[in-house]
Amino acid sequence: AQSVSQHNHHVILSEAASLELGCNYSYGGTVNLFWYVQYPGQHLQLLLKYFSGDPLVKGIKGFEAEFIKSKFSFNLRKPSVQWSDTAEYFCAVKNNNAGNMLTFGGGTRLMVKP
Amino acid sequence: KAGVTQTPRYLIKTRGQQVTLSCSPISGHRSVSWYQQTPGQGLQFLFEYFSETQRNKGNFPGRFSGRQFSNSRSEMNVSTLELGDSALYLCASSSEGLYEQYFGPGTRLTVT
Numbered sequence: 001a002q003s004v005s006q007h008n009h010h011v012i013l014s015e016a017a018s019l020e021l022g023c024n025y026s027y028g029g030t031v032n033l034f035w036y037v038q039y040p041g042q043h044l045q046l047l048l049k050y051f052s053g054d055p056l057v058k059g060i061k062g063f064e065a066e067f068i069k070s071k072f073s074f075n076l077r078k079p080s081v082q083w084s085d086t087a088e089y090f091c092a093v094k095n096n097n098a099g100n101m102l103t104f105g106g107g108t109r110l111m112v113k114p
Numbered sequence: 115k116a117g118v119t120q121t122p123r124y125l126i127k128t129r130g131q132q133v134t135l136s137c138s139p140i141s142g143h144r145s146v147s148w149y150q151q152t153p154g155q156g157l158q159f160l161f162e163y164f165s166e167t168q169r170n171k172g173n174f175p176g177r178f179s180g181r182q183f184s185n186s187r188s189e190m191n192v193s194t195l196e197l198g199d200s201a202l203y204l205c206a207s208s209s210e211g212l213y214e215q216y217f218g219p220g221t222r223l224t225v226t
Contacts, residue, residue, distance in 0.1 A: 034214065044204065044217040048182050090157065099169040100208055100215060104157035 002027035004019050004093050006105035014113050021062030021076040021108050033074040034092040034102070035065055044090070048072065061085070083114045116141065118207050118218035126224045135221045139186050139207030145169075146188040147215060148180060151202040160203075163188050164186040195225045 007022040025031065035047040048059025055067040065076045074091060091105040119138045138147050147170075148160040159172040163182035169190050180190040186207075192199055202222050206215035 007185045029210075036217075042208075043219040046214050046216070048215050077181065081146045092157075099164070100147050100162050100206075101170045101172070102147070102157075102206075103159065104149075 001030075001097060002103050004091055004094055004103050004105035006089075006091055008108045009106065010109045010111075012111045012113065015083055016080050017112075019076070019078040019081045019085070019110070021089055021091075021110075023074045023076065023105055025072050025074070025091075025093045025103075027072075027093065027095050030096045032094045032096070033067060034094070035059065035063070035067075035076050036090045036092060036104075037072075037087045038090065038107075039087045047076070047089070081110075081112050083112045086110060086112045091099050118205055118216055120203075120205050120221050121217040123219065123223060124222045124224075126226060127195050128226055129195055129197060131195050132191060133195060133223060134189055135203055135205075135223070136215045137190075137205030137207075138190045139188070140209075140216055143207035143209050143216075144186050144197075145210070145215075146182055146186065147206045147208075148188070148190050149204040149206065150174075151204055151220070152200075156181045157204070160190065191225075197220060197225050199223065200225045 004025045033050040036044045037047050038044050050057045050067045058064045064076050092102040109114045121136045145164045147162040151157045162170040168184045177193045182188045202220040204220045205218045208215045
């Protein structure tokens with residue numbers, strides 16, 4: 001069975017600091033990779049996705065992620081965070097043999113101090 | 115386009131009762147997936163329906179079931195509720211071709 005690990009459960013940053021959230025997955029086949037964000041009181045929203053091609057993908061609100069196949073990783077980055085980025089971030093993996101089933105990591109709570 | 119809608123948004127039930135949750139996908143989306151979100155277990159996949167057929171099922175007991183109607187609306191049912199079923203139940207829809215999923219606001223179920 002596939003699994004997803006997010007190494008940081010809680011992250012606290014000051015505004016303008018750089019962000020990198022780790023995500024590793026275990027599955028040997030072809031995968032699609034996603035980062036979702038859940039702002040306080042809101043529903044899950046897609047930040048970015050990787051299906052194929054350029055392993056560096058750009059998403060909304062200045063976020064980007066890099067797929068490194070050899071490391072089974074899909075880390076999320078943002079050069080300069082804002083207070084409004086305070087949220088919970090989830091990495092998710094979908095393998096092409098299991099329909100639309102997403103396997104989620106445990107989530108990372110990010111707090112950005114103004 | 116309107117987003118994924120879920121009803122009701124909040125629900126309080128007693129142990130042993132059953133509950134039915136409803137999800138209306140984005141117009142044109144034929145795949146509907148359900149997830150359970152709890153503080154302890156995080157987000158876990160329940161099942162996926164596509165064209166009225168269950169396509170995938172997660173590792174949940176048979177008390178959890180679902181169905182999809184011809185208009186792609188979906189319902190999930192939990193019978194014989196247990197305290198541990200208290201959770202946020204999320205529905206997600208996607209279009210044909212296995213594109214990304216769009217999530218609804220969820221139904222917060224509390225079992226007392």
